[in-house]
Amino acid sequence: MKPLLAILDDYQGVALSCADFDSLRAHFDIRVYQRAFADEQETVAELGDAEVLVAMRERTRLSRSVLECLPKLRYIVTTGMRNAAIDMAAAAERGILVSGTGMSKHAAGELTWALVMAAARHIPAEVAGMRSGGWQSTVGTELNGRTLGIVGLGHIGTQVARYGQAFGMTVQAWSPNLDADRAAALNVAAVPKDKLFAESDVVSLHLVLSERTRGVVGAHDLALLGPTGLLVNTSRGPLVEEAALVEALSNGVLGAAALDVYDIEPLPASHPLRTLPNVVATPHIGFVTDKSYGVAYPQAVEDIQAWLAGAPIRLL
Structure with missing residues (x-):
């Protein structure tokens, strides 16, 4: 044998x-x-x-x-x-x-931008409406002229920053070890964390998960992003305090989330992130x-x- x-x-x-x-x-x-x-x-x-x-x-x-x-x-x-x-x-x-x-080297960044667009223009809801015989029901958000916040300006974060710039967005970034000179060379403003969440319309996470970055986004940050803000996570679920995220999405403190990663994967069938109407969720397909x-x-x-x-x- x-x-x-x-x-x-x-x-x-x-x-x-x-x-x-x-x-x-x-x-x-x-x-x-x-x-x-x-x-x-x-x-x-x-x-x-x-x-x-x-x-x-x-x-x-x-x-x-x-x-x-x-x-x-x-x-x-x-x-x-x-x-x-x-x-x-x-x-x-x-x-x-x-x-x-x-x-x-490009798959995760492309999926990130697909989620940004899907959430901004309510594509899942509109597709579902078309399939059920309906017609338009939402008002989308244009990205041109808005602000994109990048948490973690490494390879994928840089790629997403360039996508944002191509769509006419102002881009700013923060991470625990952000190189301000490198950010400037990319035409990205290096800003403090609170400023990034308070002044961005979309925040996208691109940090490696470690003990230092686990839970790096919590209730305070989500409240700063606010009821019109969009949080995008295609990196690792535990970067965000999940209970705080569910609460913020449920009570209108945070406008929307677009997620490809979760604390537990596969995501349990009964998990609220599967059914909240202001969540666009995909099953960790960033690299697929x-x-x-x-x-x-x-x-x-x-x-x-x-x-x-x-x-x-x-x-x-």
């Missing part, structure tokens, strides 16, 4: 068609999972025989307690070059190597594109082939 290679969370069922996993069948039995595991117990029960895992971003949490219950596991490939869902210290202690892959998968899965195969040859690549 050959060792098991498990491909995790292939929600769309496309992994095997995106890369030559067949080239690995001489070495492994390959098992593909198309759904998220319910909890750590199910994760361990399903993956107990796995020698190699291919993880799609952070969909499955590979915590210390999980890794300690996978005695045969020797190698993990994660799509992308960062995965906060893998306990890297625990993996190292158990001699489990972890490699990454490339991903598209043909180009992203077309890079990530083939490089995952390359990683495994290199590991089998005793010369692992793209180690994290």
Whole structure:
């Protein structure tokens, strides 16, 4: 019996068609999972025989307690070059190597702008109205002449800033370590956090989640953004205090939110962010594109082939 290679969370069922996993069948039995595991117990029960895992971003949490219950596991490939869902210290202690892959550099920024436009022009509501036989029912918000606030002016934040400028928006930015000179070179004003939330019409979050940035947006910030403001989050759910966000959206303190990420993913079916009328919600699809998968899965195969040859690549 050959060792098991498990491909995790292939929600769309496309992994095997995106890369030559067949080239690995001489070495492994390959098992593909198309759904998220319910909890750590199910994760361990399903993956107990796995020698190699291919993880799609952070969909499955590979915590210390999980890794300690996978005695045969020797190698993990994660799509992308960062995965906060893998306990890297625990993996190292158990001699489990972890490699990454490339991903598209444009997918998340494009999705961010799609959400901005969808929320500003009430596209989900108008599409739903058309499908039910109705006609126009909302008044949209033009972006030209408005102010866009960027929280985190890294690669994706810079991309979104340029989209805003292309739409005629004034762009300002804040982050804990913002380089004011770099912001100025991008024609972006570096401002204090309170000023950004108070004076922006749209605020888009683009920070890496860490202990320093967890809950960086709270009730005070949402109140400053106000009843006509739009908060966009395509980075990580826990950047925002979720309970404060739900309350602000429910009582009119915040005008609207456009979200692709959540504290718990998949988002529970009964969660209010699924049904609040002033929320445009997508199921963490910022990186889910043909180009992203077309890079990530083939490089995952390359990683495994290199590991089998005793010369692992793209180690994290």
